Amino acid sequence: MLRRIYQSPELFQLVATFGVVLLLKDVALWVWGPEDKLGPRAPGFDGAVKIFGTLVPEYDLVVIVLGFVVQIGLWLLFSRTRWGALVRAATEDREMLGALGINQALLFTTVFFLGSVLAGLGGAIQLPRASVSHHMDLAIIATVFVVVVVGGMGSIVGAFLASVIISELNAFGILIFPQITLVLMFLVMAVVLVIRPWGILGRPEGDSAGEEYEHQSLSWLPSRSARLAMAGVVGLLILLPLVVQEFYLVLLTEVLILALFAASLHFIMGSGGMISFGHAAYFGLGAYGGATLLLYGDTPMMLAIALAPLIAALGAALFGWFCVRLSGVYMAMLSLAFAQIVWSVVFQSSDITGGEDGLVGVWPAEWASERYVFYYLTLAVTLGGILALWRILFSPFGYSLRAGRDSPLRVESIGIGFRTHKWLAFVVAGTFAGLAGGLYGFAKGIVTPTTLDIPRSIDALMMVLIGGVQTLVGPLVGAFAFVVLEDRLLSFEYWRAIFGLIIVGICILMPEGIVGSSRSFLSRVGLVSSSR
């Protein structure tokens, strides 16, 4: 299934994978039911051996040996066989390999197949040791990703080292400081990436980062029809409260807030070519910032909403300073690590943040307590925020950012410090995410750790990618599609499967996102003139 999207940018493959995960999750639920399954003890290895006075289950020893065997086998496979050489060549230059007459699609499918087999093997080995649940998916994906990145991409030994380090630290962490286990993995990753930007044994990437972006131009002053359409949408949003039920108003408020959130992520992704897997951190910082100011400082709502982005900006300034030193996936993973650290701090300090239950009673001020008033407030703030972000994209700052994405070499050679610009952009994006977060708290009346967890970051990523990275309205359309779809589908038992299918469908049919692909289609059939 993934064969179809090898051509599309790496990120889209990630989105599609996410869709497939959702799909499989429901298939698992449907086939095996919602209960955790306990695997049988492995026959023949159910005893225990005494080593250094400690009982060690025989099976664990078998697992260790098996791990080494697979490790050595993989290393031999990649370094000694023709197939391994081809795979390594393909990761260097896929086009060249194609020119040499190698069927890359087949090659990558075999790689994917081997990866799946090994993953399956890992899962099966785990079976006799722990219970199986259908929640294994995302947690495992995150862990595996962390291990690969910490070790250094492309290094099997690195991955092995990383997994040993992380599990050992985890084991000791539990003994010494139990609370830390939630983030330990991410702490390790943050430290490793800050010190060694390419993982323990990884090699620096070439200057290829960002090359996969098709360089779409942006033009100020949208066409007449586009302006009319935008005015129409805004008019509709203003008039809607007069006709729709309160429930839809709540939903629309959420759409608007998430649209601003997505637009802030798009700001760094679309223009700066930076990917963040942890953008929710700034959304959550804004939400918690606003809520704490209200509940502990008796700050008026409007002031709390105004201060929320500043708190997020501080966080973004601190974390961004490290993130912009990295590129590509490494940067994305470091941002994820920071987000997870923030998440666990919030999760653990239950005295202030209410821990898992969150902060309740974050209600809007008296005058804004009516749903429609708060809706208008949200509309004004989010529209203002989105317009401000757009304006910045067309300012010299936004242009410098895009210039750096297009050609880091050239931008430095005309005297622009790209890294500083990226950092500032990161702060800007964090600020607007914080603004969205501040609003979100008041819209919901409660702020929980889910405002800054991994799924929230992934949601934002999905919205941007589904809408279309290379378009301005993409993130907004993406947010709308995402929220509305999720809301519509939640009533079905197997909503994840349907949602996953839709995501995969969009990836295959609309590789430039909804907006991007529609635009390409329209210009192909001649309805819209293609830009310049």
Added chain:
Amino acid sequence: MSELTVTHLSKSFGGVRALNDVSFRLEPGELLAMIGPNGAGKSTCFNCINGQLRPDSGSVRLVDRDLVGLAPRAIWRLGVGRTFQITATFGSMTVVENVQMALISHHRRSRALWPLATYLYREEALALLEAVSMRDQAERRCSVLAYGDLKRVELAVALAHDPHLLLMDEPTAGMAPRERIELMGLTAQIVGEKRIAVLFTEHDMDVVFANANRIIVLNRGEIVAEGTPSAVRADPLVQEVYLGAGSTYKPDARPPHA
């Protein structure tokens, strides 16, 4: 005082001496060509001057300022323009916007949030494009331009901050023969008017002999000849480097230090 003074420049990669004790001067308004076979150290020398690489030893002075250790963008600010062997332009922007970016940076406004970038310094940018005969393509996107035209855009970008030194790494690489002569002729004319010093590397000898005021010949990281085009053309050592049976790989021609 010389525009550029390079003294005793050396740089090694691993055990390979890419540059060995290279010294030369460049006077204002002069076109100096650096030639030599592939692997002679031309690019290394260039990158040591423009800040991309840090030399192991030696100094690079711009008039009276030491450039060693400065970042490329700091060197640019001192009035050094660059063009690249493989063109580097902003593909998502129009031709005129590419030049505007350089002007925006020159006026130190790359962090401004309010003005609209497409309207900033537009007239100045168009004038620069006029000078390189790209005025009529100003609104086209850089990603759709022909290679020769991209080279012209790069020249306009490099001229944006009124440099007094221009570094051009193989300015005509990848171009058709006639285009090459045209581009270098144009460059010579512009820098002649503005008294800009130019250091360029080039493989095409027609281009070199037609435009350079002076030539230095590099082989295996060392300067083997230096002088006017006619003197260099007559130099037997140069003829050996270029026409001799692959002296680059001749084991007994190894320099004594290596």
